[in-house]
Amino acid sequence: MRRETSIDSEWFEALYKDGGDPWHFATSPYEREKYDHTLASLPHDRFGSVLEVGCANGVLTQRLAPRCDRLLGVDVSPTALAAATERCTGLTNVTLEQRRLPEEAPPGPFDLILLSEVVYYWDSDDLKRLAEYLTGAMPSGGHLLLVHWLGDTDYPKSGDAAVEELRIALATNVSVVVEERREQYRLDLWRRC
Template sequence: MTRRERSIDGEWFEQLYREQGDPWGFETSPYEQAKYAETLAALPAARYADALEVGCANGVLTALLAPRCDRLLAVDPSPTALAAARARCRDLPQVRLEERSLPAQTPAGPFDLILLSEVIYYWDGDDLARMAAYLRDALRSGGDLLLVHWTGDTDYPKSGDDAVTELRDLLGDAVIERRGDRHDRYRLDLWRRV
C-alpha cells in the first residue's frame, strides 16, 4: 500500500462525516468501546484540571473523559463531527468544543493532560515536528501525554508504530515513558512531561 506523502487535511474528515455519519463506528463498535475503556483506565490521575483532546470526532470518547476533567477542550477539524459532539456533550459544562486543525491551529495551554487518540499518523513529518514543538510548550511539567493508535495498514502518511516512534524521538528528553502497551490492533503509550 502506498502511503500519502502529505498530512491529511480537515476537508477529508469533513467529507467522511458528512457522507457516513460515524465512519469508524465510534458509537457502536465493541472494539472502540473496549479501546475507550482501556484508554480511560490508563490515565494515572483520577482528575485533571485542564485537558486537551485532539481529534475528538463525534465526541464519544470526549463524553467518557469529561467526568475526569475540570476543563476539557476537545478539538476537531470537521464541523459535522463537532455538531454530533456538541449534541452528545451538551450536558457537560466542563467541555468546550472547537473547530481546529492541528498542528496549524493550536490552542493555548498549558494542559496537564493531552490525549492524542488515533490522530498522529494523519500527519507528515513536518507536521509531526510542529506538533512536537507545540507539545513541549503546551504540556505542563508533570503532565500526561496519552497516545492511542491503530497498528494496521493504511495509506496514511505514517503507520501507528512509525508515528509514535517518530514523535517520541522528536520529544527527546522532554518526556519520560510511563507505559507502552500493545493490544489487539492498537497500541497505547503514556508519557509524562519532565
C-alpha cells in the same frame, strides 16, 4: 500506497458528511474496549485542564468529561463537532472547537493531552511542529496519552512509525510511563519532564 503529506481537513469532513460515524465510535466493540483501556490508563482520577485532539463525534469526550475540570475537544470537521456538541450537551466543563493542529493549536497549559488515533494523519514536518507545541503546552509533570491502531492504512505514517517519530521529536522532554500493545492498537503514556 501511503500519502506523502498530512491529510487535509476536507477529507475528514467528507467522511463525516457521508457516514455520520465513519469509524463506528458509538457502536464498535473495538472502540468501546479501546476507550475502556484508555480511561483505565489515565495516571490520575481527575485532571484540571485536558486537551483531546481529534474529538470526532464526542463519544470518548463524553466518557472523559467526568474526570476533568476543563476539557477542550478539537476536531477539523464541523459535522463531527456538531455531533459532539449534541452528545455533550449539558457537560458544562466541555468546550468544543474547530481547529487543525499543529497550526491552529490552542494555548496551554494542559495537564493531559490525548492523541487518540490522530498522530498517523500527520507528515514528518507536522509531527516536528506538533512536538514543539506539545513541549510548550504541557507543564512539567503533565501527561501525553497516545492510542493508535496498528493495521494497514494509506495514511502518511503507520501507528508505530507515527508514535516513534513523535517520541524522537520530543527527545528528552518526555519520559515513557506506559507502553502497551494489544492485538489491534498500541497505547503509550508519556510524562513531561
